[in-house]
Amino acid sequence: MSGSSKCHHPEIDFNLEHAIFKDTNIRYLEIIGKCKICETPIQFQGNFPVGVTPDFPTQVELGNRNIVLPFLVEGEIYDGNSPSFYVKDPEIEN
Numbered sequence: 001m002s003g004s005s006k007c008h009h010p011e012i013d014f015n016l017e018h019a020i021f022k023d024t025n026i027r028y029l030e031i032i033g034k035c036k037i038c039e040t041p042i043q044f045q046g047n048f049p050v051g052v053t054p055d056f057p058t059q060v061e062l063g064n065r066n067i068v069l070p071f072l073v074e075g076e077i078y079d080g081n082s083p084s085f086y087v088k089d090p091e092i093e094n
Contacts, residue, residue, distance in 0.1 A: 007038035025076045026054040032066045041065045050087050054078060 017030040033042035044067045048059040054070045072078060 007035060007040065009035040009037065009040065011036040012042060024054075025072060025079060027071055027073070028052060029069045029071060030060065030066055031069065 012033050013036045014031060014033045017032075018027060019030065020027045031044075034040060035042075042065065044059070044064040046057075046064065048057055048064060048067060050060070050062060051058050052068055052070075057070070058068045060066045060068060
């Protein structure tokens with residue numbers, strides 16, 4: 001099935017990718033999803049900046065189709081040394 005006009009998206013397929021910056025204990029989980037039937041991508045709700053930071057969720061590219069969640073393993077403490085970069089949309093007010 002092509003397109004999403006007739007599909008009610010009964011099943012969503014999520015792809016999870018794990019990454020860690022070298023020499024830090026902050027890890028990142030990238031989440032991407034699409035309908036299993038028509039392959040329409042999901043779109044996360046929220047005003048996420050583009051980039052990666054240990055301080056809050058971000059998106060990899062504009063469109064909210066992939067979200068990056070920073071996390072620690074239980075018992076670890078954030079050392080404050082993780083690199084980060086992000087760009088906020090100037091049209092979105094905080």
